[in-house]
Amino acid sequence: MLSKTRWEGNFNMKNYSKYQKGYFMPPKVDMSWAQKEYVEKAPIWCSVDLRDGNQALIIPMSLDEKVEFFKMLVKIGFKEIEVGFPAASETEYDFLRKLVEEDLIPEDVTIQVLTQAREHIINKTFEALAGVKKAIVHVYNSTSVAQREQVFKKSKTEIKQIAVEGAKLLKTLTEKAGADYQFEYSPESFTGTEIEFALEVCNAVIDVWQPTPDKKVIMNLPVTVAMSMPHVYAAQIAYMSQNMKCRDSVVISLHPHNDRGCGVADSEMGLLAGADRIEGTLFGNGERTGNADIITIAMNMFALGVDPKLDFSNMPELIELYERVTRMQVYARQPYSGELVFAAFSGSHQDAIAKGMNWRKTEDSKHWTVPYLLIDPNDVGREYDGDVIRINSQSGKGGVGYLMEQKYGLDMPKKMRENFSYRVKSVSDHKHQELLPDDLYSIFRDEYVNVETKIKLIDFILKKEPDGSRKGAVHLEVDRKEVVCEAVGNGRLDAVSNAVQGYLGIQYSHLTYSEHALEIGSTSRAMAYISITGDDGKVIWGAGMDTDIITASVKALFSAINRMIAVK
Numbered sequence: 114m115l116s117k118t119r120w121e122g123n124f125n126m127k128n129y130s131k132y133q134k135g136y137f138m139p140p141k142v143d144m145s146w147a148q149k150e151y152v153e154k155a156p157i158w159c160s161v162d163l164r165d166g167n168q169a170l171i172i173p174m175s176l177d178e179k180v181e182f183f184k185m186l187v188k189i190g191f192k193e194i195e196v197g198f199p200a201a202s203e204t205e206y207d208f209l210r211k212l213v214e215e216d217l218i219p220e221d222v223t224i225q226v227l228t229q230a231r232e233h234i235i236n237k238t239f240e241a242l243a244g245v246k247k248a249i250v251h252v253y254n255s256t257s258v259a260q261r262e263q264v265f266k267k268s269k270t271e272i273k274q275i276a277v278e279g280a281k282l283l284k285t286l287t288e289k290a291g292a293d294y295q296f297e298y299s300p301e302s303f304t305g306t307e308i309e310f311a312l313e314v315c316n317a318v319i320d321v322w323q324p325t326p327d328k329k330v331i332m333n334l335p336v337t338v339a340m341s342m343p344h345v346y347a348a349q350i351a352y353m354s355q356n357m358k359c360r361d362s363v364v365i366s367l368h369p370h371n372d373r374g375c376g377v378a379d380s381e382m383g384l385l386a387g388a389d390r391i392e393g394t395l396f397g398n399g400e401r402t403g404n405a406d407i408i409t410i411a412m413n414m415f416a417l418g419v420d421p422k423l424d425f426s427n428m429p430e431l432i433e434l435y436e437r438v439t440r441m442q443v444y445a446r447q448p449y450s451g452e453l454v455f456a457a458f459s460g461s462h463q464d465a466i467a468k469g470m471n472w473r474k475t476e477d478s479k480h481w482t483v484p485y486l487l488i489d490p491n492d493v494g495r496e497y498d499g500d501v502i503r504i505n506s507q508s509g510k511g512g513v514g515y516l517m518e519q520k521y522g523l524d525m526p527k528k529m530r531e532n533f534s535y536r537v538k539s540v541s542d543h544k545h546q547e548l549l550p551d552d553l554y555s556i557f558r559d560e561y562v563n564v565e566t567k568i569k570l571i572d573f574i575l576k577k578e579p580d581g582s583r584k585g586a587v588h589l590e591v592d593r594k595e596v597v598c599e600a601v602g603n604g605r606l607d608a609v610s611n612a613v614q615g616y617l618g619i620q621y622s623h624l625t626y627s628e629h630a631l632e633i634g635s636t637s638r639a640m641a642y643i644s645i646t647g648d649d650g651k652v653i654w655g656a657g658m659d660t661d662i663i664t665a666s667v668k669a670l671f672s673a674i675n676r677m678i679a680v681k
């Protein structure tokens with residue numbers, strides 16, 4: 114958390130005229146891509162976690178941490194991985210060497226390295242690549258108005274020359290190494306560059322590299338800093354895609370940062386507008402507000418029925434590793450991965466989810482349509498019990514009942530669920546905290562099951578009369594004194610009920626009753642639920658648990674009676 118003193122100063126939100134549009138619309142704007150509804154096929158994914166993500170960390174990853182992260186990226190299914198900026202530091206350099214020397218790069222994975230378009234940095238990068246036969250060498254220089262004026266203090270021609278010289282050096286050194294490297298160029302700060310100039314620089318680099326459809330180059334058009342709404346970026350991508358030289362020999366790649374919170378939207382719209390490849394990171398880690406979150410882009414495809422060709426089925430494992438090695442945190446509401454993204458605390462959501470889940474069981478529906486859940490949490494390794502229905506004072510009977518049924522096999526009557534859920538809400542409200550399933554079970558057990566505060570069942574013997582009624586005796590303990598009462602009734606429960614009402618001088622009506630087995634087998638127990646209505650009209654619920662079903666029902670009755678007496 115930022116310390117309070119950091120916030121002292123003169124802030125002026127009225128000063129918005131200080132800001133102006135820093136992006137450039139293409140000379141011809143084509144928005145036909147906006148007719149497409151969704152991204153129909155997985156792009157080429159390139160993880161830049163180990164470079165862009167890593168360079169933004171307070172403490173960059175150690176060598177071992179980078180190796181662990183790399184293995185996870187491979188497991189997820191990335192085929193292109195930017196492993197670092199080998200000229201940046203010893204760790205970056207050594208990491209690349211370790212991958213090579215310990216043969217950690219699978220056959221079907223291509224590593225990528227980043228270099229500035231500066232001779233000594235490129236030389237150092239190639240030194241680090243010694244012995245690597247297949248790689249993507251990615252060179253960049255800034256082309257934006259601001260960088261030209263303020264940082265490089267160079268003309269457009271000079272800036273283009275930096276790119277061209279860098280491109281030439283990559284070609285020369287690759288030929289010298291006899292390697293099969295693919296080339297990538299980024300007009301860094303593309304979003305602040307006049308679009309025609311960006312195109313001119315890219316085309317000049319293409320002229321140097323002379324790609325063919327069999328040997329494509331990658332032109333990466335980064336949102337180094339997000340400056341516009343996503344449709345503007347997409348219009349820029351459409352223009353670049355339509356006007357770039359040798360388009361069939363060029364892979365158009367996107368690398369959106371998230372300054373405006375639109376990294377994912379920029380990526381998706383850019384793909385619709387003609388891009389082929391996405392550079393991004395897991396959970397959107399990266400400079401400032403981060404890079405585009407590849408998990409979200411991929412899972413958005415998945416949620417529309419498209420195979421994203423990346424596997425996020427074990428999100429909890431991924432989060433554990435990511436948080437440990439980056440020392441960052443996955444935000445609780447991060448799409449698809451945050452702790453709370455499948456959680457429903459509010460009653461009406463829980464009720465709809467519980468009904469939706471039950472509907473799926475009976476309807477055998479092919480497509481996932483459960484309300485409030487975009488995807489099935491199970492698909493990304495999340496549990497319905499602990500992750501979806503979560504209980505606090507906003508919860509309702511639907512969710513509470515669903516949890517009690519799923520977790521403990523307790524199928525309470527609907528009205529009892531309601532009664533219990535109000536009890537649960539009250540506990541949560543007063544404690545001001547979330548309640549876990551075990552807390553719910555404790556409340557249920559303490560409040561409703563085998564309650565013996567005033568009267569306790571010791572035994573009962575009832576015989577069936579020729580007319581079908583029951584007659585006999587009930588052995589009770591009342592206020593710790595043993596008593597035996599005569600019992601007569603239509604059935605066993607009715608007989609016991611009549612005996613107790615007579616002995617205690619109380620009255621109630623409208624007895625409702627239901628029961629079910631708790632476990633299957635010889636040692637199985639039964640659970641019975643009973644409600645009684647007092648002469649004040651109040652409905653009181655009780656539950657009884659026993660190995661014998663009749664005893665369970667009598668205990669449920671006694672629970673209800675004891676609870677009724679307690680509130681009087």
Ligand SMILES: CC(=O)SCCNC(=O)CCNC(=O)[C@H](O)C(C)(C)COP(=O)(O)OP(=O)(O)OC[C@H]1O[C@@H](n2cnc3c(N)ncnc32)[C@H](O)[C@@H]1OP(=O)(O)O
Nearest residue numbers: 168198200201202229230231253254255264265275301337
């Ligand atoms: C948007 C992005 O994320 S791009 C990637 C950024 N990532 C990083 O910078 C992390 C790794 N970088 C580093 O470790 C260091 O910057 C190094 C080792 C690469 C270079 O270090 P240094 O040369 O000491 O410093 P620095 O990067 O500040 O160099 C600045 C000089 O390079 C020039 N420069 C910067 N980027 C480029 C580029 N892409 N191409 C050509 N020249 C460049 C600047 O104009 C400046 O020139 P000047 O010395 O004439 O003023």
Ligand SMILES: CC(C)C(=O)C(=O)O
Nearest residue numbers: 253299301302335337
């Ligand atoms: C090097 C480039 C692609 C970059 O990281 C950026 O522009 O954000």
